[in-house]
Amino acid sequence: MRNMYTAGIVLLSGLSLAFALGILYGEATDRWFFGGALVGALLMAYSGIVLLLRKMGIIGPRKAER
Amino acid sequence: MSTGAGIAPSPPRSRYGRFMTGVLRGTLKLDVWINKVYPADYNPLYYTGGLSNLFLFILVLSGIFLFFYYEASLVEGFASVQYITLGVPYGGLIRGVHRYAADGFIVAVLLHLFRNWFTDRYLFSRDNPWISGMFLLIFGGFVGFTGYQLVWDERAQVLTAMFVGMLRSLPLIGDWLARVFIGGAGVSDGTLVRALFxxxxxxxxxxxxxxxxxxxxxxxxxxxxxTWVLASVGLVFLLAGVIPATSGQPAAPAGRPASFPMDIFFLIPFWLLNYMSPFAVMVLLGALFTLGFAIPYIARREAPQEMSVRHAGVAQVIDGNCTGCELCFFDCPYNAIAMVPSPAPGLSRAAANRTWLAVVIESRCVECGICIGACPFEALELPKFLERDVQAQVLEAVRA
Amino acid sequence: MSNGPKVVGFVCDWSVDLVPLMEGGRLREMPSVRIIRVPCSGFVRPSWLEDALGRGADGVFVTGCPYGDCLNREGNYLMRDRVDQLQRRLQRRRVDPARLGMLAYGLHDGPAFLAAVRAFVEGIRALPAAAPPRSAPAAPAPAAAERETP
Structure with missing residues (x-):
């Protein structure tokens, strides 16, 4: 299970790198909607990473909600 | 109350009570499934209120951006929105963010409403957040509608005409309300200023x-x-980029389009106008919101006498034992306990030198008893479930 | 009823659905477990748990709603903190903290709740016998006179 989570994090990290490059590309070529959509995709990939980290127990719950 | 033997509560007798119990079980069943995927502190259904607030925050920030460029006049309104969409760098994106965050806001608010309704979180003095929440829903829906007006394309024009028709259908105050709404006898340059306000x-x-x-x-x-902050903001940006928010044809004084793109989140009353008279729609909306306000008072699953320990009475402070230590004040989840300067020393040894006295604000107490657990000095009791009753049950358990 | 350690459970009325699990105030599957229904897990005063242990109960547990979903918003978090503190206090008094438990189960978690209670009871059965009751109460006029200073 832990290996699957790690694989997921690696996959999502790779995706977010691709999205970040896409944002730069959209900015350079003035494709604002393209770049903006990739900002959203990047944030969603980050949310997936945070979720997987939480499920692996690397980042814990907030103190009040331990 | 019968405290002996811990008699199990009888299931609600009325058909309505059974139905609402089924809905409660269904709502919590959904949680069970979501908790299989998400840890409990990441369960989105535990944070519907927080999600609404997040979407509102996105709306405020993107709205401030749009406000910089928007011009509220019949001539410039449509053109300025087009300029935001096509001319301003990332302007169309921010417009889309504003549009989709509004949808997310309504969805989150409705989830919040139904979840708290179905899980009985409106009982006793929790009607207060319920009532303020209904006001938030009404105002939120109205704000969404006026947002469609501001674009001032054909749809906006038709919507304005329809809403004015609905207002005028009201007896006595209708004409006056319509005048207030469009800022004059008919649509004029003041209309969009009014709409912006x-x-x-x-x-x-x-x-x-x-x-x-x-x-x-x-x-x-x-x-x-x-994770949900990231996912919500991300989803809104993704949608804004993939399905950009667009205007229809610019409004023309003579134009009367027969149809326009619908929005299921804000424009449902206008869809009803296809089938009903404007007055009937207004009556329906009024009845709907009146019922909404009445839910905490008429939607009880159980009669109070069926509620057993769930209805144990408003907490009472035992003056002589209170030491003014503030523990209950800190733990009460509803701010229902106030500390006041002690008028006289308490009776017990620990309370003899107190400076503060805890007072229960009865109109805020929801009878949960958390203050009883917080108090180590036996200075609080729930009147229908006393410490004595608990101790009797414990004794019965250990002697058997 | 004499088989198994005497366990007292304080169960929030909004958490596990007890109707199918209970009979005459006790769990049908484990009659040695006496259930006391309370309006919220946060209602339980830690001194009651201590009292129950002192009066001869072999174990005490509190059950609240799942964390994050307390009907009264924070009752189960508050109760968990109190149970943690009480466990530390018990340890200083040479009472095994395993005799005190905090569970959190929702309306539909009846089987999981039963399994957790069973594990709790088994854990207590494995412990060495507890000290004899502090004061064997003769009459059912309990704690009123006896004041616990915290």
């Missing part, structure tokens, strides 16, 4: 109502967990 004014008022909404909560869960 009716968009931003009630939206600012939402924060006043949120203060009222949070007033009785000790630690309101205002923000959702990190």
């Amino acid at each position: 009716l968009h931003i004014g009630p939206a600012s008022a939402l924060y006043v109502m949120l203060w009222w909404h949070y007033l009785r909560l000790r630690h309101p869960k205002i923000w959702p967990p990190a």
Whole structure:
């Protein structure tokens, strides 16, 4: 299970790198909607990473909600 | 109350009570499934209120951006929106963010409403957040509608005409309300200024109502967990980029289009106009919101006498034992305990030198008993479930 | 009823659905477990748990709603903190903290709740016998006179 989570994090990290490059590309070529959509995709990939980290127990719950 | 033997509660007898119990079980069943995927502190259904607040925050920030460029006049209104969409760098994106965050806001608010309704979180003095929440819903819906007006394309024009028709259908005050709404006898240059005010004014008022909404909560869960902040903001940006928000044809004084793109989140009353008279739609809306306000008082699953320990009475302070230590004051989740200067020393040894006295604000107490657990000095009791009753049950358990 | 350690459970009325699990105030599957229904897990005063242990109960547990979903918003978090503190206090008094438990189960978690209670009871059965009751109460006029200073 832990290996699957790690694989997921690696996959999502790779995706977010691709999205970040896409944002730069959209900015350079003035494709604002393209770049903006990739900002959203990047944030969603980050949310997936945070979720997987939480499920692996690397980042814990907030103190009040331990 | 019969405290002996811990008699199991009988299931609600009325058909309505059974139905609402089924709905409660269904709502919590959904949680069971979601908790299989998400840890409990990341369960989005535990944070519907926080999600609403997050979407509102996105709306405010993107709205400030749009406000820089928007011009509220019949001539410039449509053109300025087009300029935002096509001319301003990332302007169309921000417009889309504003549009989709509004949809997310309504979805989150409705989830919040139904979840708290179905899981009985409106009982006793929790009607107060319910009432403020209904005001938030009405104002939020109206703000969404005036947002469609501001674009001033054909749809906006038709919507304005329809809404004016609905207002005029009301007896006595209808004409006056319509005048207030469009800023004159007919659509004029003042109309969009009025619409802009009716968009931003009630939206600012939402924060006043949120203060009222949070007033009785000790630690309101205002923000959702990190992963949901990222996912919500991300989803809104993704949608805004993939399906950009667009205007229709510019409004023309003679134009009367027969149809326009619908929006299921804000424009449902206007869809009803296809089938009903404007007055009937207004009556329906009025009845709907009246029922909404009445839910805490008429939607009880159980009669009070069926509620057993769930209805144990408003907590009472035992004056002689209170030491003024503030523990109950800190733990009460509803801010229902106030500390007042002690008028006289207490009776017990620990309470002899107190400076403060705890007082239960009865109109805020929801009879949960958390203050009883917080108090190590036996200075609080629930009148229908006394410490004596608990001790009797414990004794019965250990002697058997 | 004499088989198994005497366990007292304080169960929030909004958490596990007890109707199918209970009979005459006790769990049908484990009659040695006496259930006391309370309006919220946060209602339980830690001195009651201590009292129950002192009066001869072999174990005490509190059950609240799942964390994050307390009907009264914070009752189960508050109760968990209190149970943690009480466990530390018990440890200083040479009472095994395993005799005190905090569970959190929702309306539909009846089987999981039963399994957790069973594990709790088994854990207590494995412990060495507890000290004899502090004061064997003769009459059912309990704690009123006896004041616990915290």
